[in-house]
Amino acid sequence: MIPPGPPATPAAFCLSLVILSLAGLALALAARRARLWCVGRGVRVEWVRGLLALPKRYLVDVHHVVGRDPFAARMHALAAGGLLGGSGLALLALIPTLGGARLYWAVIALAFAGALAGGVMVGRRRYPTKPARLSGGRFQILPFLLTAYAAGAMLVAFDAALGGALPALAWPALALAVIGGLGLALQVDRGPMRHAFAGATHLVIHPRPGRFEGERATDLVPLDLDAPRLGVATPSDFAVNRLVGFDACIQCGRCEIACPAFAAGQPLNPKRLIQDLAAAIQPNAANAAYKGSPYPNARAVAGIGGPDLPLIGAGAMIHPDTLWSCTTCRACVEECPMMIEHVDAIIDLRRYQTLELGALPAKASPPLMELRYADEPGGRALAARTDFAAGLTLPLISATGRAEVLLWLGEGAYELRYGRTLRALVTLLHTAGVDFAVLGPEERDCGDLARRLGDEATFQRLAAENIATLARYSFTRILTADPHALHALRNEYRAFGGAYEVIHHTALLDELVAGGRLTVGALHEARVTYHDPCYLGRYNGEIDAPRRLLDRLGLARLEMERAGKRSMCCGGGGGAPVSDIEGERRIPDIRMAQAAATGAGIVAVACPQCSAMLDGVTGERPEVNDIAELVLMAVEAGRAKAARKDVARKDASRPPEPVA
Amino acid sequence: MRIAILLSAGRHAVSGRPAPVSVELQAIRLARELIRQMAGEVDGNAAGDITGFHAGPDAGPLKDALGHGLPRLIQLSIGAQDDPLPSLAAALGAERFDLVLAGRSGQGGEDAGLLPYALARTLGLPIVADACALAAGPQHGTVSLEQALPRGARRRLTLRLPALVTVHPAAPAPLPFAFAAMRRGMLETREGVPAPRAAGEVEERAYRARPKLIAKSAAGASATERLKAATEAASSGGRLIVDPAPEDAARAILAHLRQIGVLRD
Numbered sequence: 046m047i048p049p050g051p052p053a054t055p056a057a058f059c060l061s062l063v064i065l066s067l068a069g070l071a072l073a074l075a076a077r078r079a080r081l082w083c084v085g086r087g088v089r090v091e092w093v094r095g096l097l098a099l100p101k102r103y104l105v106d107v108h109h110v111v112g113r114d115p116f117a118a119r120m121h122a123l124a125a126g127g128l129l130g131g132s133g134l135a136l137l138a139l140i141p142t143l144g145g146a147r148l149y150w151a152v153i154a155l156a157f158a159g160a161l162a163g164g165v166m167v168g169r170r171r172y173p174t175k176p177a178r179l180s181g182g183r184f185q186i187l188p189f190l191l192t193a194y195a196a197g198a199m200l201v202a203f204d205a206a207l208g209g210a211l212p213a214l215a216w217p218a219l220a221l222a223v224i225g226g227l228g229l230a231l232q233v234d235r236g237p238m239r240h241a242f243a244g245a246t247h248l249v250i251h252p253r254p255g256r257f258e259g260e261r262a263t264d265l266v267p268l269d270l271d272a273p274r275l276g277v278a279t280p281s282d283f284a285v286n287r288l289v290g291f292d293a294c295i296q297c298g299r300c301e302i303a304c305p306a307f308a309a310g311q312p313l314n315p316k317r318l319i320q321d322l323a324a325a326i327q328p329n330a331a332n333a334a335y336k337g338s339p340y341p342n343a344r345a346v347a348g349i350g351g352p353d354l355p356l357i358g359a360g361a362m363i364h365p366d367t368l369w370s371c372t373t374c375r376a377c378v379e380e381c382p383m384m385i386e387h388v389d390a391i392i393d394l395r396r397y398q399t400l401e402l403g404a405l406p407a408k409a410s411p412p413l414m415e416l417r418y419a420d421e422p423g424g425r426a427l428a429a430r431t432d433f434a435a436g437l438t439l440p441l442i443s444a445t446g447r448a449e450v451l452l453w454l455g456e457g458a459y460e461l462r463y464g465r466t467l468r469a470l471v472t473l474l475h476t477a478g479v480d481f482a483v484l485g486p487e488e489r490d491c492g493d494l495a496r497r498l499g500d501e502a503t504f505q506r507l508a509a510e511n512i513a514t515l516a517r518y519s520f521t522r523i524l525t526a527d528p529h530a531l532h533a534l535r536n537e538y539r540a541f542g543g544a545y546e547v548i549h550h551t552a553l554l555d556e557l558v559a560g561g562r563l564t565v566g567a568l569h570e571a572r573v574t575y576h577d578p579c580y581l582g583r584y585n586g587e588i589d590a591p592r593r594l595l596d597r598l599g600l601a602r603l604e605m606e607r608a609g610k611r612s613m614c615c616g617g618g619g620g621a622p623v624s625d626i627e628g629e630r631r632i633p634d635i636r637m638a639q640a641a642a643t644g645a646g647i648v649a650v651a652c653p654q655c656s657a658m659l660d661g662v663t664g665e666r667p668e669v670n671d672i673a674e675l676v677l678m679a680v681e682a683g684r685a686k687a688a689r690k691d692v693a694r695k696d697a698s699r700p701p702e703p704v705a
Numbered sequence: 706m707r708i709a710i711l712l713s714a715g716r717h718a719v720s721g722r723p724a725p726v727s728v729e730l731q732a733i734r735l736a737r738e739l740i741r742q743m744a745g746e747v748d749g750n751a752a753g754d755i756t757g758f759h760a761g762p763d764a765g766p767l768k769d770a771l772g773h774g775l776p777r778l779i780q781l782s783i784g785a786q787d788d789p790l791p792s793l794a795a796a797l798g799a800e801r802f803d804l805v806l807a808g809r810s811g812q813g814g815e816d817a818g819l820l821p822y823a824l825a826r827t828l829g830l831p832i833v834a835d836a837c838a839l840a841a842g843p844q845h846g847t848v849s850l851e852q853a854l855p856r857g858a859r860r861r862l863t864l865r866l867p868a869l870v871t872v873h874p875a876a877p878a879p880l881p882f883a884f885a886a887m888r889r890g891m892l893e894t895r896e897g898v899p900a901p902r903a904a905g906e907v908e909e910r911a912y913r914a915r916p917k918l919i920a921k922s923a924a925g926a927s928a929t930e931r932l933k934a935a936t937e938a939a940s941s942g943g944r945l946i947v948d949p950a951p952e953d954a955a956r957a958i959l960a961h962l963r964q965i966g967v968l969r970d
């Protein structure tokens with residue numbers, strides 16, 4: 046029975062009904078997919094808080110990332126806004142008073158016009174040639190479905206707005222909308238449209254809600270070493286909200302182009318990894334549906350999986366080499382518009398491989414063994430850590446029990462190259478009169494390497510022992526030149542009861558120069574470009590202090606194309622140098638080429654790993670200098686200038702000497 | 706195939722902290738791969754078993770050997786000053802092991818490398834030193850092994866079991882450590898045989914690397930010659946006889962021992 050206040054046109058009424066049934070279909074498919082998520086481990090999620098925060102997380106945080114590609118942002122706003130807005134309004138048109146209003150249908154037509162424009166943009170992006178980072182397959186028919194649905198619905202609504210003036214147009218248009226709409230609805234559980242409902246759910250129950258509140262939530266979740274199974278072997282070992290995250294992936298490929306391992310031709314593509322993880326949650330899973338770029342130089346795998354089948358292995362979904370190629374640089378996480386946490390998943394998978402199976406790359410095993418019995422991945426004597434400072438005064442905190450600043454030397458202290466940096470830093474601290482001391486032989490490795498390689502047991506032991514050592518001394522803050530140690534001490538030790546104020550040497554030097562405790566002379570406009578260490582920039586958000594400091598030195602600072610929080614990794618993190626998975630190129634060579642492209646003569650670094658990786662690049666290339674070395678040069682330049690002035694003043698005031 | 710592995714209380718070469726000894730961990734790997742090869746399947750326990758033995762006051766970090774692929778470790782509890790030989794001989798004699806593996810020497814503990822020989826004599830087992838690879842032998846009840854000789858040379862032997870074999874550092878690296886495997890592994894403590902050693906028998910001195918002997922002919926010669934003598938493989942003056950008759954071999958050995966003054970008639 047047609048309700049009182051007849052709808053604008055029969056076609057429009059049918060459109061509303063079609064949308065209602067499509068929505069029902071989509072919901073049913075979504076529910077079927079959501080049931081699969083339940084294989085995951087249960088977690089406590091704050092639903093209410095998440096739901097309330099959803100609009101802000103979506104409109105601000107997601108769009109902050111999406112907006113880096115303005116075309117994609119406009120495209121998405123039109124397509125998603127138009128589609129959801131138009132469909133929602135058309136559904137409400139089932140309410141007679143609304144459905145009878147021609148003006149209301151005009152608004153609907155406008156919304157669908159927006160969706161149509163969005164759909165056309167989606168098509169423009171993919172045709173005639175599809176960029177490599179975008180996936181094909183179901184994604185390639187998306188623009189046709191979108192435009193068909195939007196155009197059909199728009200015409201029906203337009204006709205209704207005109208009071209049914211174009212019935213010959215309305216019915217074929219409705220048919221078009223049905224075809225397009227059905228195609229879209231059927232894509233909800235496996236195709237591109239999955240990202241909409243999985244993405245929204247992911248935003249609500251995100252495993253790191255802190256990241257939406259400006260917190261630098263980048264530390265790994267501590268592992269309970271008494272748990273029956275350590276790490277993740279199968280999809281059902283992941284927490285539910287991680288599985289939802291994998292399903293949220295829209296295969297935009299932003300992570301792929303940011304990934305250094307991908308660029309180096311190592312068998313890792315974060316997008317494919319997430320897709321393999323998402324595909325594996327259903328029974329009898331296969332990896333064949335994926336139509337994006339592959340893992341470079343992919344190692345053969347069986348490509349079979351299921352909720353309780355192993356994820357890693359030649360007979361499973363993902364080859365171990367894929368897992369061990371990652372430098373944990375978090376570039377993928379930084380670029381992902383769906384807020385997926387790739388690195389956490391990778392570390393969870395590594396934990397199982399290392400702790401349960403002992404299946405880590407052959408060359409990664411000896412450093413972990415040395416860490417177990419010598420607290421140092423090279424098996425070197427802890428007392429030799431201070432050897433770099435031969436000839437300098439290096440106060441030991443055990444002598445006095447206290448110091449204003451505790452200098453954490455880190456692994457770099459054993460390396461000849463980085464020893465130079467630390468000598469510069471120590472000299473600068475003396476010059477500025479900073480009250481500092483080192484732990485000397487009491488300093489153990491911070492555990493970063495062990496943790497990234499999945500050896501959580503060794504990390505937790507080192508953390509506990511370092512925390513116990515630090516508890517014996519009094520200091521106000523910890524200074525370190527190693528961003529990996531900084532991250533571990535500042536963020537990851539907190540879960541084990543160690544809360545410290547940790548400052549990176551670039552920040553402290555910036556403070557000292559700004560406060561006038563170090564006088565620097567200008568370095569004559571040498572052209573320098575700064576390479577952000579991942580663990581300082583992306584992990585800890587410190588991108589300004591090093592740049593400010595460089596500017597104070599009178600250098601001409603040039604930026605690489607990828608800089609700041611979107612900087613590219615040097616290849617030195619995550620144990621990648623010891624895992625040493627073969628690729629086509631070396632990551633540091635790629636990064637060095639980017640540095641050279643700026644025309645700079647010096648690459649300024651602020652991390653022992655970056656220093657070692659970039660200084661290992663052969664051939665014609667810019668110099669690699671740690672910021673501490675540059676500051677020392679500037680201080681010495683300042684001193685030399687002052688001395689020259691002094692001499693000049695004395696010369697002027699001295700009476701001419703009698704000639705004998 | 707039943708394999709026993711002797712584990713000693715080692716120390717890390719630099720930190721001096723208690724640590725398992727690498728050659729002994731390598732022995733675990735050789736044992737596992739031998740059993741796997743014999744069974745033609747992945748599960749190391751299906752075609753035989755591997756048991757580790759340690760005689761000492763406390764298993765300490767030897768528990769870590771369980772993380773390197775050893776399924777079961779038996780600690781024979783004795784005092785710190787006790788001689789481990791009687792305990793090991795009793796334990797190994799009580800069970801029938803086809804193969805007993807040991808490191809060629811320990812590290813940092815009582816590391817003379819003599820224990821395997823003393824044990825082989827007590828148990829009446831043949832002993833072969835310095836294996837770097839093990840494989841199933843041509844006949845049932847044999848293994849074929851590769852012995853590491855100086856300067857990278859290798860000798861392939863076929864050995865009738867039961868036997869005691871010591872492992873050389875040139876064997877494949879230990880299996881990577883797996884924390885959970887260590888947690889799962891079985892550690893059993895049994896009473897050992899108390900065997901106090903007479904105190905003061907052993908003189909303890911700080912370790913000092915033995916200085917390299919410079920060949921006599923080069924002493925006083927030119928710098929180039931001295932360098933050559935120091936860097937070139939110094940010949941110890943032996944004679945290489947390939948596949949000799951046992952009598953000829955014995956004669957050659959006796960002649961050599963006389964020549965260098967070890968034997969005097």
Ligand code: SF4
Pocket residue numbers: 293294295296297298299300301315316319377380381382383384385
């Ligand atoms: S993981 Fe994120 S960045 Fe990568 S393809 Fe998926 S949605 Fe895009």
Ligand code: SF4
Pocket residue numbers: 300303304305306307313314315370371372373374375376377378387388614
């Ligand atoms: S963390 Fe870095 S190396 Fe690892 S997958 Fe992401 S982008 Fe690639």
